[in-house]
Amino acid sequence: xxxxxxxxxxxxxxxxAACGWIVACKSTPTVEPPVSAPPSFESTPKAAEKVEETTxxxxxxxxxxxxSESAASxxxxxxxxxxxxxxxxxxxxYDLRTDALRxxxxxLAQIKxxxxxxxxxxxxxxxxxxxxxxxxxxxxxxxxxxxxxxxKGIPAKRLGIISYGKERPLDPGHNEEAWSQNRRDExxxxxx
Amino acid sequence: xxxxxxxxxxxxLALGTVTLGRPGAAGLQEPPAAAGTPASPAAPxxxxxxxxxxxxxxxxxxxxxxxxxxxxxxLTEIARTIHDVLRDDLDFSGYxxxxxxxxxxxxxxxxxxxxxxxxxxxxxxESLLLGKVSLEPPIVVFEGKLYDxxxxxxxxxxxxxxxxxxxxxxxxxxxxxxxxxxxxQGIAQxxxxxVSQIGKAKEIFIMDYDGARAKRITANGxxxxxxxxxxxxxxxxxxxxxGGGPExxxxxxxxxxxxxxxxxxxxxxxxxxxxxxxxxxxxxxxxGNAEIYTLRxxxxxxxxxxxxxxxxxxPSWAPSxxxxxxTSDRTGTPQIYLMDAEGANVRRLTFDVSxxxxxxxxxxxxxxxxxxxxxxGFDIYVKNLGTGELRQxxxxxxxxxxxxxxxxxxxxxxxxxxSGNFDVYTMDADGIADxxxxxxxxxxxxxxxxxxxx
Numbered sequence: 001x002x003x004x005x006x007x008x009x010x011x012x013x014x015x016x017a018a019c020g021w022i023v024a025c026k027s028t029p030t031v032e033p034p035v036s037a038p039p040s041f042e043s044t045p046k047a048a049e050k051v052e053e054t055t056x057x058x059x060x061x062x063x064x065x066x067x068s069e070s071a072a073s074x075x076x077x078x079x080x081x082x083x084x085x086x087x088x089x090x091x092x093x094y095d096l097r098t099d100a101l102r103x104x105x106x107x108l109a110q111i112k113x114x115x116x117x118x119x120x121x122x123x124x125x126x127x128x129x130x131x132x133x134x135x136x137x138x139x140x141x142x143x144x145x146x147x148x149x150x151x152k153g154i155p156a157k158r159l160g161i162i163s164y165g166k167e168r169p170l171d172p173g174h175n176e177e178a179w180s181q182n183r184r185d186e187x188x189x190x191x192x
Numbered sequence: 193x194x195x196x197x198x199x200x201x202x203x204x205l206a207l208g209t210v211t212l213g214r215p216g217a218a219g220l221q222e223p224p225a226a227a228g229t230p231a232s233p234a235a236p237x238x239x240x241x242x243x244x245x246x247x248x249x250x251x252x253x254x255x256x257x258x259x260x261x262x263x264x265x266x267l268t269e270i271a272r273t274i275h276d277v278l279r280d281d282l283d284f285s286g287y288x289x290x291x292x293x294x295x296x297x298x299x300x301x302x303x304x305x306x307x308x309x310x311x312x313x314x315x316x317x318e319s320l321l322l323g324k325v326s327l328e329p330p331i332v333v334f335e336g337k338l339y340d341x342x343x344x345x346x347x348x349x350x351x352x353x354x355x356x357x358x359x360x361x362x363x364x365x366x367x368x369x370x371x372x373x374x375x376x377q378g379i380a381q382x383x384x385x386x387v388s389q390i391g392k393a394k395e396i397f398i399m400d401y402d403g404a405r406a407k408r409i410t411a412n413g414x415x416x417x418x419x420x421x422x423x424x425x426x427x428x429x430x431x432x433x434x435g436g437g438p439e440x441x442x443x444x445x446x447x448x449x450x451x452x453x454x455x456x457x458x459x460x461x462x463x464x465x466x467x468x469x470x471x472x473x474x475x476x477x478x479x480g481n482a483e484i485y486t487l488r489x490x491x492x493x494x495x496x497x498x499x500x501x502x503x504x505x506x507p508s509w510a511p512s513x514x515x516x517x518x519t520s521d522r523t524g525t526p527q528i529y530l531m532d533a534e535g536a537n538v539r540r541l542t543f544d545v546s547x548x549x550x551x552x553x554x555x556x557x558x559x560x561x562x563x564x565x566x567x568x569g570f571d572i573y574v575k576n577l578g579t580g581e582l583r584q585x586x587x588x589x590x591x592x593x594x595x596x597x598x599x600x601x602x603x604x605x606x607x608x609x610x611s612g613n614f615d616v617y618t619m620d621a622d623g624i625a626d627x628x629x630x631x632x633x634x635x636x637x638x639x640x641x642x643x644x645x646x
């Protein structure tokens with residue numbers, strides 16, 4: 001048992017110790033709020049914020065999309081033989097050069113000769129410039145060829161166009177030689 | 193305050209207790225703010241903490257690691273991830289400057305229950321972020337506390353819980369909370385959609401704004417282009433050749449895909465959401481030539497905005513929704529134009545470079561970023577609509593293109609082939625430091641055409 005003077009001594013010692021602690025603590029007097037203190041801190045698990053993926057965008061599973069064109073073998077053969085010639089364009093241009101007009105006239109004769117097929121005209125660009133501008137430019141190039149054919153009497157409904165912009169380069173290089181090859185129209189026979 | 197903190201730091205170093213090298217931590221490379229930082233009496237000719245001289249000085253912050261008690265390796269790894277993500281987020285935000293970690297050892301841990309404010313302030317940390325991570329499998333519990341060492345107060349305390357695979361999001365969440373505390377918009381939870389090449393195909397991907405957690409969202413094996421996040425982040429518009437020709441598609445966050453409207457063989461491309469998310473501006477040749485249209489997404493109503501024989505494409509909305517920037521080659525080469533959202537009042541914006549494309553209107557409305565052709569490549573420029581100032585943000589012989597703004601208007605994401613392949617990068621929109629503050633987000637393969645969620 002502690003009693004009498006000894007007890008008061010102990011109390012004094014405790015008080016002194018506490019003061020000492022307080023003095024020592026004076027450099028950091030702010031008592032941080034306990035973890036459970038509202039409002040800025042959610043203490044209980046159910047009050048804690050739940051992070052979840054709100055906009056997940058499902059992972060896509062590769063899907064097989066069939067693109068079979070079985071009746072097209074004859075058209076494919078003509079296409080593989082390169083019966084229809086490519087034409088080329090200047091940078092950022094879609095007007096038909098004189099060498100292109102010569103090739104288009106040759107193509108015109110083939111188109112007339114193979115009247116059973118539709119024609120697909122693909123417009124392409126070189127890699128310079130943005131995707132979107134080049135899509136529009138490629139379409140201008142395809143339209144230029146289609147307009148030429150229709151002006152020569154080919155019905156527009158036989159002539160489909162598609163722009164690939166800069167997405168399907170012929171030559172993967174990054175120089176003027178590759179670019180001049182890639183700025184082009186391609187022509188394909190299509191079975192009905 | 194800052195002067196005091198710097199003085200203390202310098203004082204501590206001047207006493208010679210520890211000799212430290214000049215800090216080289218990312219985010220501190222900028223020259224000191226010319227004005228506003230009172231010179232400390234102890235300051236040497238070059239200050240130790242350098243603050244980026246943008247609109248407001250960065251707040252020096254210390255973020256010591258969050259080591260879990262017990263030293264469990266798995267938990268330690270999670271804690272390190274949260275720590276590093278938070279550190280990178282706050283650094284990237286531009287509102288904070290990281291106090292070099294080598295200074296941390298000057299601070300003596302005052303024990304579990306007390307924060308050594310003065311010591312942290314003494315090494316220059318006006319803010320201090322402490323964290324604690326625990327695991328309630330499969331839930332990660334993260335507790336973060338932000339302290340102001342000047343007022344010696346905890347200014348933010350948050351506890352987050354999330355599945356373990358969302359660990360990085362816990363950190364992003366707190367980072368945005370910290371930034372929003374100073375009435376700024378946090379962007380750490382934003383995401384970036386982009387195109388990546390897979391063999392001959394191009395597919396749409398999404399990733400976190402820092403390049404983590406990349407995920408492929410299309411797999412049709414054809415060409416998919418020009419992703420554009422809806423303002424609410426719940427839909428992505430893009431162009432797909434999955435049906436043969438280029439069509440405008442919409443994918444919602446559940447992965448459901450639909451055509452934006454009935455389309456034929458014409459070119460439909462370059463989707464851009466209006467700020468209210470009700471309209472999609474895009475380019476279409478449905479009337480015979482590439483023109484800008486708007487589509488009212490709810491009912492498919494189309495409105496034609498441009499009428500001329502030239503190419504009109506790549507629309508970008510003003511944040512007011514009342515104007516649209518776009519590319520047109522009506523004068524012979526592509527240039528950026530502005531028009532009212534109904535198509536009237538067309539005027540040309542760019543005159544300085546002969547080939548300008550891919551406009552992106554800042555979410556603050558004050559600037560337009562675009563790509564311009566240079567001898568040998570393409571560079572990114574920003575035009576200030578108020579002052580007319582034109583600023584070149586990239587300067588190399590590579591292709592730097594397709595700038596798109598971060599939701600807070602302080603950063604740009606863009607595509608560049610500076611590494612050899614095309615990759616997606618972010619940079620500060622003030623462009624003072626091409627290089628140090630450029631972050632590469634994708635690696636390997638070819639990635640293009642980023643779109644930053646709002």
